[in-house]
Amino acid sequence: MQSYEVKAIGRVASSLTDAASAPRQPDEGAPEAVLIFDPEVLEGLRTLRAGDDIILITWLDRARRDVLSVHPRGDTTRPREGVFSTRSPHRPNPIGLHRVQIIDMQGPRLRVAQLEALDGTPIIDIKPVLSADVSER
């Protein structure tokens, strides 16, 4: 498999430090967090605003990359599913997708609501939410 170099453009600062006890989804008690960006990418953030909904993309650096099927939510009474049918962090490329709202911004620091990522998690991209992402089909 060909590979590419993905760079950490920032890090998550969070009170969550333990993967085993962290919420699995944002609506399961995830706390506020601060996204701290490398000053080199500040220009890319300049039109983001408090109140914006964004898709935060992270590199889940504590996940396993050799896992292709899992019991959903770690519940061994449920049949195994392929990782691409789940949001398990364990997968060949441990990419995290997190829809979050910006609470406020101060230069390269963005405070966001309800983020389930662990403290120190590398940030690799941010995208706006588009209507095509959110339409029910």
Add this chain to the structure above:
Amino acid sequence: MQSYEVKAIGRVASSLTDAASAPRQPDEGAPEAVLIFDPEVLEGLRTLRAGDDIILITWLDRARRDVLSVHPRGDTTRPREGVFSTRSPHRPNPIGLHRVQIIDMQGPRLRVAQLEALDGTPIIDIKPVLSADVSER
């Protein structure tokens, strides 16, 4: 900035070969495409089904990585925006997010509707669509 190794787990096969003329969004005339996965990850696909909506994550290997602001949709009459407020492929980590529906599956080949990615684009992950992604706020 620390970096990590992201692996191509498959490739897009598409009639789209030219970035300049390709649709910018799926609802702007994007064609069907076939996702061809590396046999090594087949186990990860086993619970995907025709009809499923998925989030396809790609590595936009023909994008520029040194761009931090752009005119939206390349329209120079519009003011520049930070790339993290846009879906421009040009950004520090050229990650593509594509919400697509599976039309059918044959082993490691998934046919999907309306994909704007170019032929040969590396695939790096697939995730299911969650209700939290699609809720309007």
